[in-house]
Amino acid sequence: MGDGETRAVLLTGAGGGVGRAATQALADRGFRVYAAVRGPVRGPVRGPGLGLASGPLRSSSGGLPQHPNIRPLQLDVTDPESVASAVAYVLGDGCTALHGIVNNAGIIVQGPLELVTPEDLHHQFDVNVFGPVAVTQAFLPLLRSGNGRLINITAATARVAGPFFGPISASKAALQSLSDAQRLELAHWGLPVVVIEPGLLDTPIFDKASAAVAKATAALTPSRTALYEAQVRAVTASLAKSKASPPSIVADAIVKALTARKPKPRYTVGPDTRLLGLLARLPLRTRDRLLAGVMGLNKVPAAQ
Known part of the structure; x- marks a missing residue:
């Protein structure tokens, strides 16, 4: 094939920081990008039952780049009907083969696991685990037709779960495990499965997570809030000193995974990701001691 001139890619979460950067990078490389966002889409887009809309190419998720190669579509990965509609839209657009699915x-979802609500924990897995599975299952026939690649975005915490990041760490670890299994399952058709592991990024997702924690904490009684107040303060102060990487480094990894003749099964992105990879190889007690020190927890007096 040529360098992306006629190849099509489905990318979910296109309205976020990484999604917008990846959408722009892929469109610039000549890919037709089906840029999926959760909220309503406005623009000259034709889809099943939508007719023809007008107005600038924008989404409710912060705005998509304007580019002739970008096809915005609405897709809620937690809604089976929305996933089915997205498949119908792609087929209706004349696309019968995908070069890539980028989940x-x-x-x-973050915070002390004792204080995380069941609803938030379920939502974490609905979006980060069950959603990618549903999207992959629905679009695999098109991926198989295009002899394409499956790319799942996990996280550095998939290998090392930090304190107060249990929900996100567990969900990304689950996605990592599913990717490992499917890498062997899809090898029969020669379809590569690639995992991209980013670390701390300068994107709105972290601000949204902090706002969600603040909202959840406000609903707790003072005695419940006080349980982890000192520890959370220490971890927050530690993270404030961390340097976030630009989302473009993840977009570059996505482009590389889609264009390399033989893509790697895993791309680690960012200096903190490499550090956590080293920590993952250490004995658990050593690892816990180092993490507690790095995150300031060793300075918090033990509960009496």
């Missing part, structure tokens, strides 16, 4: 949509 990028995701959310972050």
Whole structure:
């Protein structure tokens, strides 16, 4: 094939920081990008039952780049009907083969696991685990037709779960495990499965996660909030010193995974990701001690 001139890619979470950067990068490389966002889409887009809309190419998720190669579509990865409609839209657009599926949509649920609500924990897995599975299952026939690649965006915490990041870490670890299994399952058709592991990024998703924690904390009684107040303060102060990487580094990895003749099964992105990879190889007690020190928890007096 040529360098992306006629190849099509489905990318979920296109309205976020990584999604917008990846959408722009792929469109610039000549890919036709089906840029999926959760909210309503306005623009000259034709889809099943939608007719022809007018107005600038924008989404409710922060705005998509304007580019002739970009096809915005509405897709809620947690809604089976929405997933089915997205498949119908892609087929209705004349696309019968995909070069890539990029499962990028995701959310972050964080905080002490004792205080995380069941609803938030379920939503974490609905978006980060069950959503990618549903999208992959629905679009695999098109991927098989295009002899394409499946790319799942996990996280550095998939290998090392940090304190107060249990929900997001567990969901990304689950997605990592599913990717490992499917890498062997799809090898029969020569379809590569690639995992991209980013670390701390300068994107709105982390601000949204912090706002969600603040909202959840406000609903707790003072005694419940006080349980982890000192620890959370220490971890927050530690993270404030961390340097976030630009989302473009993940977009570059996505482009590389889609264009390399033989893509790697895993791309680690960002310096903190490499550090966590080293920590993952250490004995658990050593790892816990180092993490507690890095995150400031060793300075918090033990509960009496």
